[in-house]
Amino acid sequence: MSAPLLEAVGLTKSFGEGEARVDVLHDVTLRIERSELIALVGASGSGKSTLLNLLGLLDRPSAGTLRLDGRDTEQLDEEARTELRSERLGFVFQAHHLVPALTVVENVMMPAAVRAGGFDEAARARALALLASVGLEGQGDRWPRQLSGGMAQRVAVARALMNAPPLVLADEPTGNLDTQSSDQVFALLLREQAERSTALVVVTHDPTLASRCARVVRLVDGRIVADGPPDQVLLDTRARRV
Numbered sequence: 001m002s003a004p005l006l007e008a009v010g011l012t013k014s015f016g017e018g019e020a021r022v023d024v025l026h027d028v029t030l031r032i033e034r035s036e037l038i039a040l041v042g043a044s045g046s047g048k049s050t051l052l053n054l055l056g057l058l059d060r061p062s063a064g065t066l067r068l069d070g071r072d073t074e075q076l077d078e079e080a081r082t083e084l085r086s087e088r089l090g091f092v093f094q095a096h097h098l099v100p101a102l103t104v105v106e107n108v109m110m111p112a113a114v115r116a117g118g119f120d121e122a123a124r125a126r127a128l129a130l131l132a133s134v135g136l137e138g139q140g141d142r143w144p145r146q147l148s149g150g151m152a153q154r155v156a157v158a159r160a161l162m163n164a165p166p167l168v169l170a171d172e173p174t175g176n177l178d179t180q181s182s183d184q185v186f187a188l189l190l191r192e193q194a195e196r197s198t199a200l201v202v203v204t205h206d207p208t209l210a211s212r213c214a215r216v217v218r219l220v221d222g223r224i225v226a227d228g229p230p231d232q233v234l235l236d237t238r239a240r241r242v
């Protein structure tokens, strides 16, 4: 059997020192297989973003190990981690973080441009195709400020897919959107996940959205307290926000 896409064992994370120390994650063990669709749920402050930042190599755990594609990421220096991140991971955040001085298509090309050291035609063609797939055909030469929130977030999804990463991490990607745009962006993330066979970990507060994911992981106070199919994990919280 091949190694899982990502394997986190015993992750802990603390911020600060001495009396100011806050222990945010405790002994988090999580295995993510290729093509898996996972919703990460939990109350505000339960450690979801902290965990996603560790899984995305944006931060390092205080203890524990994290293997991506069988490689122990703690053994890598920052340069190697950055390279691995740009090759293997795509990110979507709550705010779209599009670069205002770049056109829409250039924003989508950014992950490839960073790796190649500049914009090239092949990347542009791929970025335009991605824009078409997120319903933004013909919008590549517009500027981010000309887009609605929902459109900008769809651009952010296209950008996350630019380097064809096997794992996409989305931290409340629909948190800033109205219900209709939120449904659209979520459906898009799920469709792209299925069509491209990427693994997707999506943080959401919305139980209806979470219930569309095959696997739901719930954090309470920095610990995984449930990990399973949505009908099992979401059962007792349907009525309230997760």
Ligand SMILES: Nc1ncnc2c1ncn2[C@@H]1O[C@H](COP(=O)(O)OP(=O)(O)O)[C@@H](O)[C@H]1O
Residues within 6 Å of the ligand: 015, 016, 022, 024, 042, 043, 044, 045, 046, 047, 048, 049, 050, 051
């Ligand atoms: N850089 C930091 N320094 C100190 N505390 C932090 C830092 N980042 C997060 N925390 C704390 O960790 C806890 C979990 O935060 P977070 O991961 O953002 O939760 P969630 O995304 O589930 O809302 C919160 O209590 C937060 O205040």
Ligand SMILES: [Mg+2]
Residues within 6 Å of the ligand: 048, 049, 050, 171
């Ligand atoms: Mg958060």
